[in-house]
Amino acid sequence: MAIPVLYKFVQDTIKKQVGNMYLWPKTLEVPIMDPSKASKRPVGILLVKVVRAQNLKKKDLLGKSDPYAKLKMTDDKLPSKKTSVKRSNLNPEWNEDFKFVVTDPENQSLEVDVFDWEQVGKHEKMGMNMVLLKELPPEETKVLTLNLLKTMDPNDIQNEKSRGQIILEATYKPFKEEDMEKESVDGVDEVQKAPDNTPAGGGLLFVVVHEAQDLEG
Template sequence: MLILLFFLMLQLPLIFFTELQAICKTIKEITQPMIEEYSAKFKFDSIEFERLTLGAFPPTLQGIKAFDTHESEMIIEPALKWAGNPDILIAVKVFGIRATIQLVDLQFSGIIRLTFKPLLSSFPCFSKIAISIMEKPHIDFGLKLLGGDLMAIPILYGYVQDMIKKEIGKLYLWPKIFHLVLLDESEVSMKKPVGLIEVKVLYARNLRKADIIGKSDPYIKISLGEKGFSKKTQVKKNTLNPDWNETHTLVVQDPSIQVLEFHAYDWDKISSHDKLGMETFPLASLEPEVPKCLTLNLRKNMDDNDSVNQKLRGQLVVEVTYKPFKQDLAVQKETEAMTSGPPQAGGLLVITVHGAHGLEGKRHTNPYAKVVYQGEEYKTKPLKRNRNPRWPDGEFEIGCDKPPLNEMVRIEIMSKSSRFGIHLKESLGYKDITLADVVENRRINEEFRLNGSNNGTVHIELQWLPTASAMPQ
């Protein structure tokens, strides 16, 4: 954050000049409603800009304050001063008579809060700026009409100053916010999880014999097409008619386009696993919370014109249920508070290890994060020689069939040696977190001190996204 802040401050003059036209356009858009209001109030025929440039002198930075919120944002409050030489000419027409008013010697000083969010890994590093003025600013300028300075008239000077400060306060004085959008939301936002798909793999019949001696050792791999996001059943030894009765959950991001993929394999201890068959099923065919039993005819590939698919490769029987997340969490929390007992429906546990600070390894500091939940381990990639790492791959999504009220998750920071030797790995610290508060509050975002470390801390965000069936009917 400090690097980004330093970069922005260095680029302030460059931003001012390169974005000059955009700034002038924004000024016109902002002032247009005010102009229309005062035109109607004082019976002017029209008020419009003839010229609008901000001159050659950028604002100067008098001081700055930064805030750390642990969110995907950066908040700064620069104290700015600007004594510019703008060329602003306004044409006023009243009762058919046209006159021009020139604004000169503009001065501005004040404290502005700038919130850059969300933070991005690529330029321009954020998609939106929220702008607020923290206190009434000092504004001074001259107005020339027919060669004379109108602001030299004391009564008029005071009236104009009060009017401008009042209007600025109505629009931008904290907590009022002006949003400056740099990138469209669709360009920067990743699809967020919207629900879970629960898949009960029941049984398969008449699978293909793959082993020379014996039958097959089948298992089923289930996915939504994305690489790395899949679930597997247990291997059933020496059978062409296996029974599983296993339930697996996958995270859904867009049920209108995502497709369930089922791949049957013959497990092999030595060579690669043989493909027994496959089939797909579109999620768009499912109704929320309504179980659907499917009998899938397995085939070799998804090419309908391939003659090899005419040969039957067995059948797979599954039951699938789409469980969307409840969107209005405030209503859900209120409803649950009025009912006795905790919610029993499942949901998605999202664990994000954003980064760590002050890590110290005895032999090496190549840190990676390890999340341990119910015996399963999830890991980030290690970062070489880094005492203050930020992991871009630190988000893990875990489907749960019930709220993890009595569960605990351990986040451990490990270091992996880049060389061969006896000390390949060492722990840099850990933190155990009970999940009852996460379920109750839906979200926790904090920096925790690492146990087993002198000064190390870890920034962890946990979210609980319950499915809609968590709502009492």
Template sequence: MHLVSLTHRARRAAESEPEPAPPPPPPPSHHSSHNFLNMKNKFFNELGHLPNHKMSMPMWAIGAIVVVVLALVGCFAFCVYKKCLGGKKKAKKVRERKGGRLRRKKEGEGEQAEEEKKEGEGEEQEREYFGKLEYTLDYNFTENQLIVGILQAQDLPAMDIGGTSDPYVKVYMLPDKKKKFETKVQRKNLCPVFNETFTFKIPFNDLAGQTLVLQVFDFDRFGKHDVIGEIKIPMNSIDLGQPIHEYKDLVGGEKEEQEKLGDICISLRYVPTSGKLTVCIMEAKNLKKMDVGGLSDPFVKVVLQHNGKRLKKKKTTVKQNTLNPYFNESFSFEIPFAQIQKIQVLITVYDYDKLGSNDAIGKCWIGFGASGVGLRHWSDMLANPRRPVAQWHTLLPEEEVDAALKAPIR
């Protein structure tokens, strides 16, 4: 019985004994627990004092702060908008306004400058002096002739580097300019005396629509002749019932544009041993139209001069209705070698007219005293004896060549 009770007691103790639990964590130390409690107490104390501090600020101050903050935010947003979006429009308007002002200013300055320039040019033209020309006019009613006398010029401006001029006067009628006259060239003279007379055969009834032009030029052997001054006389503004003698001031003028008269091809050959000079008129091209139908009837006259005296002259045949005639005609002249250096060959192209006088289309000259192509062609011929040397020459007005021939050779 005692053994049974012991067994029963042991079984009951085993059943009543609980299952072993996991070991509990080590208890925190005394120092860590103390810090945690202090922080907790401080936090709740501050939390409890915070509402009391806010409530100490009045409500109107909080409202004012809110209003100010909103106003600042609104101003900032408005400035950003104007800066980014309105700046371009404003800049464009400003540029347009400035551009308009600048344009108006420039236009005003341009008009003012133009007016001042015109006034200055007018004053300069009034101050500029071109000299005077003395001339006479007389009309012969029985012969239907207008007689123009060129007497003298006074106080001409100096056109050359040396302070002088080489003046001559060109006389012609507008608008046809068919017949022109020129005085002799007066070398190095600002007060030249001409005393030359020229005659235009024009019916009196045809004079009313024409203008007499007196142009004073400065002769230049190696370049274009410069206009010194001119006088234009409308024939319907004067009374030709009695002779006219006037002394008028020259006015500034521009040289008339050189009219193209055409070109001519000439071949020269000289044999020193026999003294034979051969001039071959080969062809011409682009001649001036002289007839009503727009063509011409050209022929060529060749004149040989020595020291200003005519020795011989020859003519080609007439080529009908053409501006580009082909001649291929040769003429021979006996010229001793001792005289060849002083020989001048004058070539004149004429338009043949059955009913009236033949009109000169253009002229050129080769040999002693010539310049440019005329001098070079002559020199090439002398440098190549017995060989023909061909060269194209540009035709010039007959009056211009005649004036150059009259001028003293330097």
């Protein structure tokens, strides 16, 4: 005659052990990329030549300023790109070329800042402006003369003060469909085709966590 309590315990133990043999392994999902940004693949490149600046206002009490330009795409986590520093020059000429990855030409802008380089202390901003990519005709080089502003606030009365201009040449080159897999630019690795014997469909990534140390509760 079976003992009810012991019988139930044995049955529950058997069900648990047998059940574990047929359960899928437990998984831990680790997000590798923000889903909202996963679809933002490069759709083109922006070619920019920083030609020169003119009529800059000196920031140093003694002597002229040492200007350089700093460029960055909005919504881009890559570091800003900089021109060389032109010593003691309020009308510097650079003629330096840069490339930028474009992921959203309708909403992205190129931010341009001009700074006065300082050997000691913070570099002082001489002015700024922005270029809207949606205003650049594809495959057409535009010569842009940008007035340097204090801020991008249209109501800022400090923007009425003259700070000089910076001249750029900008060309937006959208990728053609056949280029989407092979174009390589600064900050983006070239996409390579998988070997011919690679099975169709998705892959599987195995991650083995061996240990953790010095955890705090």
